[in-house]
Amino acid sequence: xxxxxxxxxxxxxxxxxxxxxxxxxxxxxxxxxxxxxxxxxxxxxxxxxxxxxxxxxxxxxxxxxxxxxxxxxxxxxxxxxxxxxxxxxxxxxxxxxxxxxxxxxxxxxxxxxxxxxxxxxxxxxxxxxxxxxxxxxxxxxxxxxxxxxxxxxxxxxxxxxxxxxxxxxxxxxxxxxxxxxxxxxxxxxxxxxxxxxxxxxxxxxxxxxxxxxxxxxxxxxxxxxxxxxxxxxxxxxxxxxxxxxxxxxxxxxxxxxxxxxxxxxxxxxxxxxxxxxxxxxxxxxxxxxxxxxxxxxxxxxxxxxxxxxxxxxxxxxxxxxxxxxxxxxxxxxxxxxxxxxxxxxxxxxxxxxxxxxxxxxxxxxxxxxxxxxxxxxxxxxxxxxxxxxxxxxxxxxxxxxxxxxx
Amino acid sequence: xxxxxxxxxxxxxxxxxxxxxxxxxxxxxxxxxxxxxxxxxxxxxxxxxxxxxxxxxxxxxxxxxxxxxxxxxxxxxxxxxxxxxxxxxxxxxxxxxxxxxxxxxxxxxxxxxxxxxxxxxxxxxxxxxxxxxxxxxxxxxxxxxxxxxxxxxxxxxxxxxxxxxxxxxxxxxxxxxxxxxxxxxxxxxxxxxxxxxxxxxxxxxxxxxxxxxxxxxxxxxxxxxxxxxxxxxxxx
Numbered sequence: 001x002x003x004x005x006x007x008x009x010x011x012x013x014x015x016x017x018x019x020x021x022x023x024x025x026x027x028x029x030x031x032x033x034x035x036x037x038x039x040x041x042x043x044x045x046x047x048x049x050x051x052x053x054x055x056x057x058x059x060x061x062x063x064x065x066x067x068x069x070x071x072x073x074x075x076x077x078x079x080x081x082x083x084x085x086x087x088x089x090x091x092x093x094x095x096x097x098x099x100x101x102x103x104x105x106x107x108x109x110x111x112x113x114x115x116x117x118x119x120x121x122x123x124x125x126x127x128x129x130x131x132x133x134x135x136x137x138x139x140x141x142x143x144x145x146x147x148x149x150x151x152x153x154x155x156x157x158x159x160x161x162x163x164x165x166x167x168x169x170x171x172x173x174x175x176x177x178x179x180x181x182x183x184x185x186x187x188x189x190x191x192x193x194x195x196x197x198x199x200x201x202x203x204x205x206x207x208x209x210x211x212x213x214x215x216x217x218x219x220x221x222x223x224x225x226x227x228x229x230x231x232x233x234x235x236x237x238x239x240x241x242x243x244x245x246x247x248x249x250x251x252x253x254x255x256x257x258x259x260x261x262x263x264x265x266x267x268x269x270x271x272x273x274x275x276x277x278x279x280x281x282x283x284x285x286x287x288x289x290x291x292x293x294x295x296x297x298x299x300x301x302x303x304x305x306x307x308x309x310x311x312x313x314x315x316x317x318x319x320x321x322x323x324x325x326x327x328x329x330x331x332x333x334x335x336x337x338x339x340x341x342x343x344x345x346x347x348x349x350x351x352x353x354x355x356x357x358x359x360x361x362x363x364x365x366x367x368x369x370x371x372x373x374x375x376x377x378x379x380x381x382x383x384x385x386x387x388x389x390x391x392x393x394x395x396x397x398x399x400x401x402x403x404x405x406x
Numbered sequence: 407x408x409x410x411x412x413x414x415x416x417x418x419x420x421x422x423x424x425x426x427x428x429x430x431x432x433x434x435x436x437x438x439x440x441x442x443x444x445x446x447x448x449x450x451x452x453x454x455x456x457x458x459x460x461x462x463x464x465x466x467x468x469x470x471x472x473x474x475x476x477x478x479x480x481x482x483x484x485x486x487x488x489x490x491x492x493x494x495x496x497x498x499x500x501x502x503x504x505x506x507x508x509x510x511x512x513x514x515x516x517x518x519x520x521x522x523x524x525x526x527x528x529x530x531x532x533x534x535x536x537x538x539x540x541x542x543x544x545x546x547x548x549x550x551x552x553x554x555x556x557x558x559x560x561x562x563x564x565x566x567x568x569x570x571x572x573x574x575x576x577x578x579x580x581x582x583x584x585x586x587x588x589x590x591x592x593x594x595x596x597x598x599x600x601x602x603x604x605x606x607x608x609x610x611x612x613x614x615x616x617x618x619x620x621x622x623x624x625x626x627x628x629x630x631x632x633x634x635x636x637x638x639x640x641x642x
Binding site for chain 2: 001002013311319
């Protein structure tokens with residue numbers, strides 16, 4: 001038997017209703033898909049941004065804030081550590097590389113971070129995409145998203161500056177401490193793509209702090225023979241997992257705290273998972289409501305078609321044929337809605353990810369994963385199962401009554 | 407399933423047929439047919455006032471409805487003993503039905519409407535089957551087989567319905583008021599087509615009608631009043 005020509009005709013005949021059912025089902029599925037895909041994109045994007053940060057050392061305070069500022073460059077006034085912490089770390093074994101970070105300066109809204117060559121190259125693993133690394137305290141390299149050409153001069157400001165480059169009232173421009181852009185780093189998909197990386201000595205000097213060397217010594221970078229300015233964050237790459245735990249233990253408590261960003265993220269993801277659970281439950285409830293409404297509509301439609309069904313039976317259609325016409329018709333709608341829902345969910349996730357990437361600074365990859373497919377397949381299977389009810393009703397209806405009524 | 411010329415129509419023998427709705431004191435006798443016998447290939451009409459049970463009789467004789475008691479033997483098959491699925495299958499193989507209001511699928515083309523009964527047991531239709539449907543549409547005089555049934559005139563729709571009834575070469579052609587919703591000109595055409603089709607294939611033709619012109623052209627009349635049918639013997 002082949003019920004499809006008749007199914008096609010029925011769908012064409014009631015296309016406004018069929019289209020409406022298709023649209024609400026697709027929308028409900030898209031909502032579910034978006035919630036799941038967006039949560040994963042957020043989790044993976046933020047985790048990837050923290051990949052290079054094994055261990056953060058900071059002055060005692062909020063661990064979460066240390067991660068948010070050190071990894072995601074969220075503006076905040078972190079407490080500072082004296083240079084003795086750096087000296088102590090420099091004496092330790094098991095450190096592949098370590099670098100202090102200082103924040104607070106900006107250029108047209110973009111953060112200027114004072115650090116060392118080790119951080120910029122991640123201990124030699126990354127090289128500039130264009131130009132070279134900074135080699136003097138008036139040079140800087142920029143992240144891939146900073147609109148500065150190599151050779152451009154930058155006058156940074158203390159605190160937040162306006163996008164047009166003019167200082168806000170009460171904020172100081174570091175005149176006389178111009179930086180020259182000498183290199184551009186490749187894209188990382190992290191907030192550091194928006195940052196200008198300057199030698200830490202340049203930032204210390206601009207703030208009138210000790211730069212670790214006598215004035216006549218123009219070299220930059222550690223080791224620093226003399227006193228230096230303070231730093232809020234030290235990034236540490238440990239030689240091994242055991243070293244990482246040992247270092248964390250050594251710098252935890254007392255004057256410093258040591259944090260695995262991954263651990264802090266796990267806590268944040270816990271909160272995120274709760275939000276996701278609530279939203280996923282809402283999306284599921286929406287889907288359930290939608291499918292029940294679809295069922296009611298299909299039922300109403302099937303009762304309106306009682307006479308057509310009776311005629312089919314009268315001219316000899318087997319029950320299976322009548323069942324297939326009703327059931328496969330709904331299944332077709334459900335499957336089309338599921339596919340459209342996946343597509344719409346992907347588009348929504350891509351849009352939201354683009355917006356959130358802009359907002360958070362790290363890359364969110366919009367992707368439809370197995371969870372989304374599973375949820376959509378589940379919705380499609382449930383829809384197909386629910387459609388058995390009106391199909392069975394059509395199957396059982398009396399031909400004589402159907403021919404008389406309607 | 408053969409679609410070429412069918413074998414000879416079976417004769418019909420009815421005994422003590424009763425169709426009763428409801429039970430006990432609420433029971434209503436809808437049909438009471440002590441005896442009815444129709445020769446193979448006979449052409450006859452069922453006539454009587456509205457509500458007399460004409461359509462019920464047609465339903466019972468074509469296996470759409472099962473009688474409460476009695477015997478309905480088309481050849482060796484007693485419809486009264488068959489379950490619903492078996493009666494559907496029997497009807498599919500043996501009966502072509504035409505309704506007062508055509509009951510075509512409005513979104514399907516005339517040709518697809520004619521082919522629909524073949525789709526009940528075929529996934530793909532062959533060229534021979536399509537040619538046969540086209541021939542039937544030619545025979546009923548429908549010029550545009552690709553047009554949607556919903557946009558055809560009433561007369562055209564009934565012609566398509568007749569072609570649909572004939573596509574499986576039924577041995578019994580049954581029509582319920584086939585001319586009642588048509589104008590005079592189309593009434594005559596539809597009557598011609600039904601009679602000619604039955605004559606050509608040798609099918610038994612059963613027509614419920616109160617159309618005097620059509621009544622006059624059919625061999626015998628089963629008169630029905632209040633569900634009671636006087637004993638009839640109709641010859642071919």
